[in-house]
Amino acid sequence: MDFDLSEDQRLLQDSLQKLLKDKYGFEQRKGYMKSETGWSRDLWAAYAELGLLGMPFAEADGGLGYGAVETMIVMEQFGRALALEPFVSTVVMGGGFLRHGASAEQRAAMVPEIAAGKRLLAFAHTEPQSRFDLHDVATTAKKDGAGWILDGRKGVVLHGDTADDLVVTARISGQRRDREGIGVFLVPATAQGVSRRGFRTSDGQRAADITFDNVKVGPEAELKGGLALAERVVDETIAALAAEAVGCMEAAKDLTVDYLKTRKQFGRPIGSFQALQHRAAEMMVCLEQARSMAMLAAMMASEPDAAERRRQMRAVKIEVGRNARFVGQQTIQMHGGIAMTMEYAGGHYLKRLTVIENMFGDMDHHLAALSEEGGVFLAA
Amino acid sequence: MELRFTEEERAFRQEVREWIDANLPAETRERMASGRTPTKAMQVDWQKRLYAKGWAVPHWPVEWGGQPWSAIKRFILSEEIQSTPAPSPLGFNCNMLGPVLIAFGTEEQKKFFLPKLASLDLWFCQGFSEPGAGSDLASLKTRAVREGDHYIVNGQKTWTTLAQHADWIFLLVRTDPNAAKQQEGISFLVVDMKTPGITVRPIITIDGAHEVNEVFFDDVKVPVANLVGTENRGWDCAKFLLSNERTGQARVGASKERIRRLKLIAKEAPGGGRPIIEDPRFRSRLTDVEVQLKALEMTTLRVLADENRQLSQRKPNPASSVLKIRGTELQQAISELYVMAAGPYGLVAPHDPEADGRNEPDVAEDWQTLAQATYFNWRKQSIYGGSTEIQKNIMAKAFLGL
Structure with missing residues (x-):
């Protein structure tokens, strides 16, 4: 090690x-x-x-x-x-x-x-009803000779407005929430029947609402692996986002500590007050715990046992989310009003961390699922 | 960056596990699995076995009985001991005094004490805290006045863990009350508990246990040869000692064992018409603690990997401060989960005919009566060894520059 x-x-x-x-x-x-x-x-x-x-x-x-x-x-x-x-x-x-x-x-x-x-590529999976369930897919893929016809609507497709190609989950068979019968398709964004409306996300990034209306693609458009493929990629993405969150948290902590040293009230730097010192120390504890989890995520991203990988990524999502929320919120609280403004970086870290927290399942989503799966440490 | 255990490390873990299984007396294992602390005899017997195997003090230099192992390998041994569960080598001997003597002791002191510390031929206790010196340790008042070849020690120590078992005590005493800074007039002594003038008085904690004591010193004669390091420089030893126990305080292996056991218990314990493990509230609390423990395990490994480096390349690692704070929080959180699992039978106090003076029926299982007792007892964890608040003071100063 x-x-x-x-x-x-x-x-x-x-x-x-x-x-x-x-x-x-x-x-x-x-x-x-x-x-x-x-x-x-x-x-x-x-x-x-x-x-x-x-x-x-x-x-x-x-x-x-x-x-x-x-x-x-x-x-x-x-x-x-x-x-x-x-x-x-x-x-x-x-x-x-x-x-x-x-x-x-x-x-x-x-x-x-x-x-x-x-x-550029984008992953179109979220649907109006799906919440965080990758397997909740109403978009359909019907056989059309050797190829396929896609119909449905995908929302909040991150960077979907500028993508050249879209990776789309669609249902080939079964009921809307079945885990079986899901296909993953690679679709040119310019294909006939694809329409996109771009919008801003709460953290200042871009996404798109995309409809697929009788979109015809060839047989090669279907990628190998179905839902398991999507879950594997999502797990790798969770690892990447955990690291991004750590970067955000570290920058937010640094910005806050600098501010504590320079901002004066009652005639002295506010960082001389123990109430704020202890909270800054707690931010650091949170940052280090999140960093540990980002490392765990990097280690588990290539784990071949999908169930084990999934469980560990859920733990990553929960622990990074918890710590990110504390650091993001305290960045604003310890700055005071200045971090409430669009003009100052502080609040933007909370915005990005909040978006990350709500991508691919929030803390409660993963906590419920991980409990169901037996927790982190399975009996040997 | 390689974040997995190597083949060799995994094989070592297996070797340790098998050796512990073959050598740990069933009685000791049973007592510890039920959540109780080992008796003195169990502790001594087990540490002697570890010592014979060469595993009591692997972190010491090889010439004093240590092993030329990586920090990760040492971690694996201690994690396996904790997760069996078996008694860990006595911290006062192996993690506190031993390293201090290795760093500051004379040749004679090392030769006399180190083997006895490692084998637990001598049981040491720690005389640091005083009634007026807790978090502000350097304000301690116990006096040692030099008279010829002896110091005459007068004063009082408190919270002295397992002093009732101890053969010797290591002490911080004030040798120069007029020093410019209070840290500068302190010395570090080792004292035989049989010396006349020492009185040990039990303190019973809220769980009903006799774990800590007050120790009184009334004109106690201590040979000058028992001074460790330089007179009036004892604070150096104290700081060294306190900075030495970084990864130990997280006790991840012990917490994992407690959780494993709780999961077994929760499959049987009633939870409103179903086993409590099936109660979504209980289960998600348990999982949440596991998640935090996983993060702490990774943080522990990061600190250990850091300890593998040459001293000169080592940077102060903020992750090490996390270990005490989160490690104790999690142990406390686990104790709360046991209370939850025990429910109404958690109200039954541990049965102790000697202390109660009455013979009452055993109406609950061990784990049930220990649930609240342990919860009460473990409130201490965020207080001793530098309270959570002191840890945060240190972090704010050392790492954040506040």
Whole structure:
């Protein structure tokens, strides 16, 4: 067991940190948010140049063959910067579907373009009634000769407004909430019958509401793996988001501690008050516990036993969520009014952390499920 | 970064598990599994077995009976001991005084004491706290005045755990009441409990147990040879001792064992027409504690991996402060879950004919009568060894610069 970064990993961390330090100040970020895409094309190109966009793909497919630890390193930096770009949608989720579910031809066609920053993906799974259940799928896929016809509506598709291709869950057979009979389809966003309405999410990122009306796709559109594939990719995504949350929490803690040292009331820095010191210490406890869980997530992301992986990711989701909520809320409370404003970074960390907390199941969702599954430590 | 145990580490865990199974007396295992602390005889017997195997003090230097192991390997041993459950080597001897003597003791002190500490031939207790010196330890008042080859010690220590079993005590005493800073006039002594003038008086805690004591010193003559380190520099030893027990306080292995046992109990214990494990409220509380314990386990491993590094490359690790705070919170939370599981039969106090002076019927199972007693007793955990509030003071100062 070894928690140190390798030389290459440190290099990756340093180069991204440097780029974001130069290009992702809070004011610069506001500019990216106002642009047409809602994020920065220039930075996307810079990530491509650093190799980030091809990171998880096999070298044979045109990638770097990196694993979950590298994803963790990158996501932590994105979290610190509150980066807006569709890295999770395209590289973590889209990339996951391609790696685990696509054919060699599909990968050959798409991976080099993704790595070059020329192709964007998004994962369309949420439906108006589905809440956090990946298997609650009303969207249908009907056989049409050798191919398929998709019909249905997907909501809150993260970065779905700018994606070139959509990964869509659709029901091939069975009832709406059956775990069996779900297919995963790779659909060009420009296909006939796809209509998208983009909107802003509460943390300032972008998403889309997408309808599929008699959308015809070929037989190759169905990826291998069905629901198990989607769950595997979601688990890898939970690991990435845990690391992003850690980055957010660390930046929020640093910002808060700095403020405690400079803000004066009653004639002295407010950080001299023990009530605030203890809460700042508690923020640090929360940060370290979340960091431990992000590491656990990176370790479990490649666990082949799906049930074991699922249980551990639920634990990650619960513990990161709990700690993120405390750090986010206290960032605002200890700043006071200033962190309530759009003009100050503090509140934006809570916004992003809240979005992360509510992606792929909130704490109660996973706590109920994990209890049902026997808890974290199963009897030997 | 490699976040999994190696093949060798897994094999070692198996070896430890098998050895404990073959060597732990059934009586000891049974007593500990029921949630009680081992008797003195059990503790001594078990530690002698560990000592014979070379496993009592693996973290000490090899020349003093340690093992050339990684921190992770040491963790595996202690986790297996805790999760069996078997008695851990006596902390006062092995984690507190031993390392202090290795760092500050004379050759004679090391030769005389270290083997006896490791084998538990001598049982030490800790004389730090006083009625007026708790969190503010450096304000201690017990005096030691030098007279020829002896110190004459007068004063009182309190909260002295298991002093009733102890052969010796290590003490912080004030040798220079006029020092500029109160930390500067303190010395570290080791004292034979049989020395005339020492009186031990039990303190019964709210769970009814006799675990801690008051120890009085009335003109106690202590040879100057029993001074550890330099006179008036005892605070260095104390700080070293307190900073040494970082990972031990999380007690993740023990908590995992308590949870494993609680899950078995909860399959049988009534929970309103069904076993309480099927009560969604109980179950989700239990799971929530498990989740936090998993995070603490990972944090412990991070701190351990850090301890593997050369001293010079080691940075103060904020994760280590997390261990005491969250570790004790979780042990306390687990004790609350036992109370919940016991329900009305948790009201039955542990039966102790000697203390009660009456012979009353055993109406409840051991775990039921121990549930509330343990809950009461474990409130101590967030107080001793630097209270949660003191830990947060340290974090605010050392890591946040506040």
